[in-house]
């Protein structure tokens with residue numbers, strides 16, 4: 089009987105084995121859609137009628153196993169009850185899968201995430217490939233929800249409480265080897281033998297089945313002894329067997345969550361409670377608690393914001409970045425000018441992600457060596473994390489060829505410059521590289537503040553000049569802002585967008601102008617923090633307020649990181665372009681004139697320690713002497729929320745200006761840019777989502793309130809006022 093269902097297909101083999109092929113129609117990666125539970129139920133029903141059947145394997149007919157639930161489907165759930173119903177039916181289908189008379193084994197290659205891992209957990213065995221593509225995890229909390237298909241119950245029972253909490257509360261994913269060491273998969277094999285190994289594992293389980301019905305602690309312990317002999321694991325397993333030990337584990341996990349999320353994210357805390365319920369009151373109660381929590385979270389504003397960002401990111405992957413359909417040019421080689429912090433990072437993503445050959449040029453051998461070392465470190469980290477094999481790592485390193493001349497630039501299709509932030513120097517290298525490069529070469533600048541059209545004035549071919557604005561550290565920050573001047577032709581834009589995607593970046597395209605988009609909205613945010621400081625609010629209070637609000641670092645710490653002199657330069661460019669609302673306080677000038685440049689010279693608002701010749705450390709302690717340099721007494725107390733809103737409002741208001749002026753192509757791009765480039769709290773969805781959620785009238789009112797106190801820098805953007813009057817939101 090070879091049956092077909094919507095997204096599953098049964099293949100019956102001659103040796104009485106059946107393979108359930110997962111193959112969701114019309115998508116490139118399998119996702120769990122609303123009808124998946126029904127499909128599973130019918131497949132199992134059909135298989136149970138087959139009396140000759142001996143073993144069953146569940147495998148994907150696509151490249152990856154299952155990426156998780158269909159997020160779009162989740163965002164369309166009308167209410168919490170509908171979400172609960174979805175979770176309940178999915179749980180029931182997985183119960184059927186688990187209780188099937190024959191052991192079913194999951195054959196896992198590629199991503200096996202979220203609901204996908206929960207399907208695999210309901211199987212009785214799991215075999216995974218050793219491919220770098222294979223990753224297993226429960227990343228639900230990153231979307232503001234918790235596993236809703238039984239994962240909160242099955243995972244701790246399979247791998248132990250500590251490991252399960254670690255995975256579910258952080259959303260971290262694991263490669264197959266690690267998953268095997270954790271007991272999450274039974275065996276790791278090369279891809280070509282995956283199916284055979286899964287079938288063999290199923291036959292093995294049939295035999296074990298006849299002997300022993302259930303795995304107890306002893307078996308778990310001995311399996312771990314067998315696989316990795318980790319005493320720590322054994323200790324934690326034994327610890328988890330008594331309720332005192334468990335409550336210790338839970339308390340620790342809760343503390344960790346709160347220190348990471350500052351209480352802004354309810355999902356990990358809910359997950360913790362649900363897991364606890366299952367541990368203390370049994371499976372049945374655990375499953376019920378999972379349904380309840382999943383239902384509430386799935387329709388919460390924070391989850392919706394996170395899911396909207398996820399969908400925006402996916403949509404941008406398909407967006408060519410230009411309004412007209414135009415094919416990007418083929419890029420075969422990239423030139424990078426400047427092997428400093430940014431240049432070496434750009435070389436890394438070009439070689440490691442886009443797998444393109446790179447010519448990396450700097451003035452001195454010494455700097456090149458340092459740049460290559462940075463590159464080597466980044467590759468080593470990938471190999472360590474098993475995101476890359478050692479062989480791949482070697483190939484990546486071999487792709488980058490250093491030079492102090494323009495040798496090899498003739499064949500470069502795109503040249504990205506990351507030399508010092510100085511218009512004259514940038515124009516100089518532009519002229520040089522145009523003289524050495526081919527006639528079709530694209531010149532992209534990574535400047536963070538100089539308008540691209542000014543750099544392009546030095547070019548013979550301004551139509552091929554564009555901005556490619558990366559963020560530090562380049563290997564980690566996912567955003568790339570492509571900046572287009574009036575002269576840049578669409579083919580050049582499409583080519584840079586395609587290259588950025590190959591470098592694994594989320595790319596937004598913005599129009600040229602002072603500060604583009606990201607720098608332009610960041611500046612008033614940092615500026616307002618310096619206003620607060622000048623008023624006498626302490627550095628610690630300011631940064632803490634914004635970190636608790638959801639930013640990864642506070643604005644004043646960021647000032648130290650970016651460099652106070654750099655921010656000062658940018659502030660002047662923006663003041664020149666936008667006038668009074670961007671006028672910097674005297675704080676920046678005072679700091680720079682007292683030689684406080686931030687982390688780079690070890691003197692800023694925070695204290696740094698010198699190690700190996702450079703200033704390191706997170707700058708945990710405020711340098712108290714800074715108040716004296718500024719002539720400030722830090723004795724003004726403001727509510728944390730007041731501080732946060734003071735900094736946030738000018739930022740989101742500036743985002744509206746950018747939207748109105750056509751700097752942005754859409755509100756979506758504005759949200760993605762702020763979250764993925766600047767660390768805007770993702771659960772707030774980005775500036776535009778935040779304004780919509782708060783209500784345009786409310787935001788406008790708050791701005792007016794501060795405008796009365798502080799003047800023009802809080803004047804609401806005219807578009808905001810107009811839309812508020814009309815009752816239209818940015819996403820309507």
Ligand code: NAD
Nearest residue numbers: 426427428429430449450451506507508509534535536560
């Ligand atoms: P950096 O000082 O670390 O690196 C600049 C490198 O350029 C130096 O190694 C220098 O030797 C080299 N260089 C100077 N003139 C050159 C020339 N004629 N040919 C080749 N190399 C030359 O600076 P960085 O932080 O990497 O910044 C580089 C650019 O990226 C700047 O325009 C900066 O505004 C921009 N940017 C920086 C950040 C950041 O966070 N640091 C973020 C976004 C953009």
